[in-house]
Amino acid sequence: xxxxxxxxxxxxxxxxxxxxxxxxxxxxxxxxxxxxxxxxxxxxxxxxxxxxxxxxxxxxxxxxxxxxxxxxxxxxxxxxxxxxxxxxxxxxxxxxxxxxxxxxxxxxxxxxxxxxxxxxxxxxxxxxxxxxxxxxxxxxxxxxxxxxxxxxxxxxxxxxxxxxxxxxxxxxxxxxxxxxxxxxxxxxxxxxxxxxxxxxxxxx
Numbered sequence: 703x704x705x706x707x708x709x710x711x712x713x714x715x716x717x718x719x720x721x722x723x724x725x726x727x728x729x730x731x732x733x734x735x736x737x738x739x740x741x742x743x744x745x746x747x748x749x750x751x752x753x754x755x756x757x758x759x760x761x762x763x764x765x766x767x768x769x770x771x772x773x774x775x776x777x778x779x780x781x782x783x784x785x786x787x788x789x790x791x792x793x794x795x796x797x798x799x800x801x802x803x804x805x806x807x808x809x810x811x812x813x814x815x816x817x818x819x820x821x822x823x824x825x826x827x828x829x830x831x832x833x834x835x836x837x838x839x840x841x842x843x844x845x846x847x848x849x850x851x852x853x854x855x856x857x858x859x860x861x862x863x864x865x866x867x868x869x870x871x872x873x874x875x876x877x878x879x880x881x882x883x884x885x886x887x888x889x890x891x892x893x894x895x896x897x898x899x900x901x902x903x904x905x906x
Contacts, residue, residue, distance in 0.1 A: 703758065705736045716748070721767060723753045723810065730828055734835075743832035750821050753810065771807050776806045807859070809853075820861075823853035830862065839866050850882075857886030873901035 709732040715725040724748030733742035757765065759832040778800050781788075785797050802824070809822040830845030843866050860883035867876035876898045884890055 703735070705732045708732050716752075721752055721756055721759070721763075723749050723756075724807070725749075726752060727806070727825065727828065730757060730832065734828075734832060737835075739835040745827060745837070745883070746829040746832055752827050753821055755826070767779060772812060775804060780866050790817075820852045821848070823849040823856050823859070826852065827856065827859050827862075830859070834862065834866070836879050842866060855886045857883045857888030859885065861888050861890060863896065864890075868894070868898055868901060871901075873898055873905060877902060 709729055712725045712732065713728040715722050716729065719725075726745050730742045730745035730749065733739070733745060733763045756767065759767075780801050782797065782804075785793055785800065790797075806822055806824045809824065810819070822883060826845045826849035830842045830849065831844060833839075833842035843863065846859045846863045846866070849856050850863070855861075859868035864876045864883060867873070867879055880890055880898060
């Protein structure tokens with residue numbers, strides 16, 4: 703959790719290879735961790751731009767990036783097999799992080815070499831959270847909605863949309879989003895649910 707040191711390494715990696723999308727994403731994660739939300743948003747946006755421009759690369763370059771992703775995915779799968787035997791303070795939390803990273807890498811696969819896939823929902827969710835922390839609710843909502851357009855069952859995005867809808871006076875919409883979050887398996891905050899029901903009951 704040496705966020706500054708880690709951020710410098712991720713920044714250097716992105717400088718070495720501007721298409722190393724995960725370097726931007728991880729840089730954003732570091733900046734979120736130390737509450738530097740403006741810098742986090744900039745890193746996530748740079749990652750989205752890098753991902754989008756990958757579609758213009760030659761087939762050879764795209765093949766190289768795909769091989770690098772597959773190598774990392776193989777390493778993560780190997781780590782998942784060994785996580786219970788490694789010395790982590792919280793093995794279950796580490797397992798969740800590894801599984802999240804694996805899903806993100808899988809979502810970046812170019813299944814059709816003629817088309818650029820949509821920006822991964824995880825990038826949208828992360829950028830939305832960086833905006834939310836800056837009280838940029840409209841921008842955050844746009845990113846969360848883009849996330850669920852790519853991955854309709856992304857529970858955290860629906861949960862965050864419920865919060866924004868409640869904050870902006872749309873209690874019915876908040877209830878709908880919270881229901882979608884619950885259906886996707888997210889454990890919602892009982893207080894949030896109560897606040898939404900209270901707001902709905904107070905409507906004229």
